[in-house]
Amino acid sequence: MAEDRDDDTPLFEAPPIAEQERMCEAMLFASATPLTVAEMAARMPRGCDPAEALMHLRRRYAGRGVHLVRVGDAWAMRTAPDLGFLMQEERVETRKLSRAAIETLAIIAYHQPITRAEIEEIRGVSVSRGTVDQLLDLDWIRFGRRKMTPGRPVTFVVTQEFLDHFGLESARDLPGLKELRAAGLLESRPAPGPGAENRDNDEQEEGAAPGQSELFED
Amino acid sequence: MAEDRDDDTPLFEAPPIAEQERMCEAMLFASATPLTVAEMAARMPRGCDPAEALMHLRRRYAGRGVHLVRVGDAWAMRTAPDLGFLMQEERVETRKLSRAAIETLAIIAYHQPITRAEIEEIRGVSVSRGTVDQLLDLDWIRFGRRKMTPGRPVTFVVTQEFLDHFGLESARDLPGLKELRAAGLLESRPAPGPGAENRDNDEQEEGAAPGQSELFED
Amino acid sequence: MDEDVAQGETVTSVADRMAAEALIVDVDGYEGPLDVLLTLSRTQKVDLRQISVLQLAQQYLAFVEQARTLRIELAADYLVMAAWLAFLKSRLLLPPDPEEEGPSGEEMAAHLAFQLERLQAMREAAAQLMARDRLGRDVFARGIPEDVTRVREVRYTASLMDLMQAYARLRTRDEFRPYAMDRESIYTLEAALERLREMVGFAGTWTDLARYLPAEFMADGPRRRSATAATFAASLELVKEGRVEIRQAETFAPIELRRKE
Numbered sequence: 001m002a003e004d005r006d007d008d009t010p011l012f013e014a015p016p017i018a019e020q021e022r023m024c025e026a027m028l029f030a031s032a033t034p035l036t037v038a039e040m041a042a043r044m045p046r047g048c049d050p051a052e053a054l055m056h057l058r059r060r061y062a063g064r065g066v067h068l069v070r071v072g073d074a075w076a077m078r079t080a081p082d083l084g085f086l087m088q089e090e091r092v093e094t095r096k097l098s099r100a101a102i103e104t105l106a107i108i109a110y111h112q113p114i115t116r117a118e119i120e121e122i123r124g125v126s127v128s129r130g131t132v133d134q135l136l137d138l139d140w141i142r143f144g145r146r147k148m149t150p151g152r153p154v155t156f157v158v159t160q161e162f163l164d165h166f167g168l169e170s171a172r173d174l175p176g177l178k179e180l181r182a183a184g185l186l187e188s189r190p191a192p193g194p195g196a197e198n199r200d201n202d203e204q205e206e207g208a209a210p211g212q213s214e215l216f217e218d
Numbered sequence: 219m220a221e222d223r224d225d226d227t228p229l230f231e232a233p234p235i236a237e238q239e240r241m242c243e244a245m246l247f248a249s250a251t252p253l254t255v256a257e258m259a260a261r262m263p264r265g266c267d268p269a270e271a272l273m274h275l276r277r278r279y280a281g282r283g284v285h286l287v288r289v290g291d292a293w294a295m296r297t298a299p300d301l302g303f304l305m306q307e308e309r310v311e312t313r314k315l316s317r318a319a320i321e322t323l324a325i326i327a328y329h330q331p332i333t334r335a336e337i338e339e340i341r342g343v344s345v346s347r348g349t350v351d352q353l354l355d356l357d358w359i360r361f362g363r364r365k366m367t368p369g370r371p372v373t374f375v376v377t378q379e380f381l382d383h384f385g386l387e388s389a390r391d392l393p394g395l396k397e398l399r400a401a402g403l404l405e406s407r408p409a410p411g412p413g414a415e416n417r418d419n420d421e422q423e424e425g426a427a428p429g430q431s432e433l434f435e436d
Numbered sequence: 437m438d439e440d441v442a443q444g445e446t447v448t449s450v451a452d453r454m455a456a457e458a459l460i461v462d463v464d465g466y467e468g469p470l471d472v473l474l475t476l477s478r479t480q481k482v483d484l485r486q487i488s489v490l491q492l493a494q495q496y497l498a499f500v501e502q503a504r505t506l507r508i509e510l511a512a513d514y515l516v517m518a519a520w521l522a523f524l525k526s527r528l529l530l531p532p533d534p535e536e537e538g539p540s541g542e543e544m545a546a547h548l549a550f551q552l553e554r555l556q557a558m559r560e561a562a563a564q565l566m567a568r569d570r571l572g573r574d575v576f577a578r579g580i581p582e583d584v585t586r587v588r589e590v591r592y593t594a595s596l597m598d599l600m601q602a603y604a605r606l607r608t609r610d611e612f613r614p615y616a617m618d619r620e621s622i623y624t625l626e627a628a629l630e631r632l633r634e635m636v637g638f639a640g641t642w643t644d645l646a647r648y649l650p651a652e653f654m655a656d657g658p659r660r661r662s663a664t665a666a667t668f669a670a671s672l673e674l675v676k677e678g679r680v681e682i683r684q685a686e687t688f689a690p691i692e693l694r695r696k697e
Contacts, residue, residue, distance in 0.1 A: 076580065096594065248581060340555060383570055384577055
């Protein structure tokens with residue numbers, strides 16, 4: 001097979017060129033930066049010739065949705081320029097929801113349907129209009145039925161989009177306080193002090209503030 | 219050209235399937251996370267059928283350095299497993315999982331949806347909160363539907379990230395699942411005798427958060 | 437002499453303690469009683485389906501007994517299992533009593549064998565799972581997720597963990613709230629004075645003080661008491677100002693007010 005080998009021939013046969021092409025393809029796909037021929041050669045088994053493999057690869061991807069392109073003296077895979085319109089959604093800036101928003105959302109999820117006044121009662125501070133608007137904008141909450149109390153205030157409930165985002169099948173699947181405690185999210189025990197004795201024992205166990213449950217009795 | 223069109227036909231002809239294949243290729247190449255057919259369809263011109271285009275694409279990448287893989291109801295491009303040795307630099311060191319965490323993960327995957335009490339029944343030991351926390355943190359498990367048993371305990375199920383991480387198309391493709399099922403090892407068999415009642419009580423205590431479930435009653 | 441003895445004792449107790457500690461560590465190495473049983477069952481060198489549960493029960497009881505003689509503190513669930521196995525052993529050894537309620541020894545043994553087989557199966561499944569080609573270790577995702585510079589959308593995200601932590605924070609915050617007077621249930625003297633000044637002008641005849649209490653404070657005890665106290669104090673203030681007269685027929689009888697002409 002290798003009659004005319006010269007002295008530089010490595011001890012082991014280099015992998016077939018088709019295999020080298022696969023290797024270059026995988027490296028260029030997974031690498032976070034464009035790779036030079038030398039960098040690829042350093043990672044591949046001895047005797048490989050990435051430069052030649054790249055020529056094969058370039059031909060294979062000609063006209064495809066992804067191209068092999070040269071970036072300076074390195075190589076990279078890029079989506080075909082004519083398909084740029086498909087990548088519009090890729091440019092998304094993600095930001096963490098503010099503390100006020102996440103708290104408001106949590107209260108709505110756990111107590112829905114709930115009025116703004118009731119949310120404020122639980123949070124202990126007023127709920128800004130921007131916070132509610134943001135949650136409405138995100139399609140995570142919507143208006144529910146009006147409450148049959150004086151003033152007939154509107155209520156808020158969570159949406160299907162909310163359930164999808166948080167990977168829940170229904171709001172009922174949210175873990176309860178006991179489960180939150182078991183998961184280490186509710187470590188504290190009620191602090192002994194004024195007011196504590198008045199609490200219903202069961203409620204104390206649940207971590208519920210008095211008064212709160214009253215709010216939710218219909 | 220289009221004599222037998224019916225009323226549902228869109229105004230514009232959908233692009234040829236080869237073109238749709240290019241589009242899917244570009245989108246999947248550009249994304250590090252799996253995309254669902256619906257997500258792809260939303261970005262493609264109207265009338266496209268990404269599901270069919272994906273079948274073509276999958277065949278095209280068979281045996282290449284990069285594969286098209288199915289992850290739950292989504293699709294992703296991933297490097298071929300036999301070329302992992304080339305990607306030393308891209309390797310991410312994952313936290314070492316405890317034996318308890320690994321076992322708990324396997325039990326959830328094979329028995330999902332499963333409650334904490336059921337996991338404990340199988341392992342014969344209580345599940346520490348750190349274990350569940352760690353798996354939730356990794357996004358490998360999430361909360362499923364509550365069980366319709368006394369106390370309505372929450373259940374755990376595995377996620378798309380879990381499937382993606384372990385290269386599974388769906389939870390049905392777990393190794394040895396069929397054999398385990400045939401051997402009856404995935405059935406929940408109540409313990410006979412006096413031990414049984416104790417277990418039931420445990421479960422009740424475990425999942426019950428009476429105040430909480432009341433909150434969710436309409 | 438004494439010193440020697442004392443020293444000798446220390447040495448043995450240290451050695452004892454170290455031996456005991458080694459065993460505690462060993463017990464800690466087990467993931468519960470089922471794990472111990474599974475480990476013990478391996479000494480039988482048979483398929484788990486053919487295992488002798490009786491023999492296994494004896495081995496486990498010996499294990500617990502040994503732990504006890506070495507003064508190793510076993511967790512409660514180890515002892516519960518020991519009690520259950522002792523019960524099972526008696527059921528397996530004694531001829532079945534047709535009068536007796538409950539499952540037979542064979543049923544209990546079969547269930548234990550099932551539990552062991554299931555745990556073993558889950559261990560093997562876990563090992564197979566962890567040995568798969570894994571993302572980020574054997575298989576890799578796109579290294580340069582492409583960003584195309586066109587639409588710039590801000591997307592707000594939050595994880596389920598964030599949500600639950602926020603809720604947990606809210607529900608525990610009250611427990612640490614510094615003590616403060618709950619102003620809502622307090623009816624102030626100023627409010628009572630203002631109300632009484634307006635109303636007392638119409639009171640030409642003796643009127644029960646309770647009739648002056650504001651309606652919204654009548655509903656529950658603490659609020660009614662606060663309103664009563666404030667209104668009584670206000671009425672005394674008006675007496676002092678010479679605007680009303682006040683009387684009470686006897687102890688605990690109603691207190692009555694009348695405008696002073």
